[in-house]
Amino acid sequence: MTTPTTVPYGTQVQEAAAYIQSKFGGYTPAIGLILGSGLGDLGDQIEDAVYLPYEEIPHFPRSTVEGHAGRFVIGKLEGKDVMIMQGRFHYYEGYEMRKVVLPVYVMAMLGIGTLVITNAGGGMNRAFKAGDLMLITDHLNMTGDNPLIGPNDPELGVRFPDMSSAYDPEYIELAKKLAGGVTGVDGEALVLQEGVYAGISGPTYETPAELKMLAYLGGDAVGMSTVPEVIVASHSKLRVLGITCITDMAIGDELEPLTHEQVVKVANLTKPKFIGLVRAFVREVQI
Template identity: 90%
Template sequence: MTEANTPAYGQQVKEAAEYIKSRLGGYTPSIGLILGSGLGDLGDQIEEAVYLPYEEIPHFPRSTVEGHAGRFVIGKLEGKDVIIMQGRFHYYEGYAMRKVVLPVYVLAKLGVGTLVITNAGGGMNRGFKAGDLMLITDHLNMTGDNPLIGPNDPELGVRFPDMSRAYDPEYIALAKKLASEVKGADGETLVLQEGVYAGISGPTYETPAELKMLAYLGGDAVGMSTVPEVIVASHSKLRVLGITCITDMAIGDELEPLTHEQVVKVANQTKPKFIGLVRAFVREVQV
């Protein structure tokens, strides 16, 4: 399809949502989940699952990142209808920001009202350690872009959306309450951290000077996703719970070389606690 023949953005959202609706198999998901690097196994626990690869959906890009399955999983989790993104799209993959966030608009169009967004990130708070889970209380948009730049479609949201409650305080309180129920593979109770997520464009990991700057600005963790999706979630009036899996410590003065394989490895080790927390949240949240 040539650029001249490409449907307007709002029409792309509608066409993608209509296609997914035709494949829902009777499910009416009100809860959506976006699973980050190394955290996609939760999608394999969905009951009576329907699988929908991204490449089959009109106007969707393809996920190119290792550790991202690149599909929707639709079905039952803790007795509720859910739709899960096993893998997401990133600005650093070369996609325009509006293409990165297209799935969030589509989820809203499908009737999703609650969105759980997860990611793997580096810990800049010296009180954290690799393997911790951090509830995101706020973010810093350091990507250099914003998905709402350009003409606003009033069917998608208002021109100037409020971001004061981008990460829902009631959802944060519920997750903290449920943490005592969650056990890891080692039998230890989950200890949740809280903090500000600094979103950068990537794909390079940060320099020591950049990490010092982000920490000075108030960042507790840093990663290459989530912020654009949360902006669009606010634009779409979705309620968001954000969770970062701290896969490495990103302290500017103590920085050591890092690979994506290391990130995925730590995320895999943290999965029992992560999955336990998300399942408990889905079970208890009122939608």
């Protein structure tokens, strides 16, 4: 549905949340998950699922990216009520930043306290390899924008939110503890890295010079999502676990041409380990 410019942002959040809540079917999700490119299959494993296409939700845009189903899935995972975004919105799709992050505010209003955010990204740390998973410990906002610019709605959060622990340290430690029990379909152990995610606007992949700059600034992986959502999660006082699937190596001196199809292909190969880690986290996290 299109959003009239006259509708206040806080009202958009409330109306979207009210519509979704009317479709819950008795669920009370406390855990939300945002699934990135090629990683949406976890949404198909939800028990007794309720499906809500984004285009049916008031004020929501549409997800236009290949590999993104474009819907909420609400139901049970590992015995807990969850709310999953199968696909997300991106700044590069032409949506203003506040539209990109609208679902995070909506999930917070619906009672989500824990948010698991995943993405596909390029590895800039030479110790990584394609197929690794990286726990995000911090980020660099290189998008050129911030979803909190503009008037602040105190119903949504404070004017100047703290970002010192945007990625929850306890959740990072829990994920590291659980990783040892996760293997792929071939029995290969999960390789779990840690690092800083550099968020850019896209939609172009980076030039060699840009990758050298981002690595010099401290980035370990680079991608086109997540940072705006985490900023809003902090604004909403949500606890966040961030996971990047390293789909390719983005080393400035060794850069090779890359396509979205290659990114999705590697993400698909990594899915069993990714799903195993997320399911273990949902099972063990205390909410």
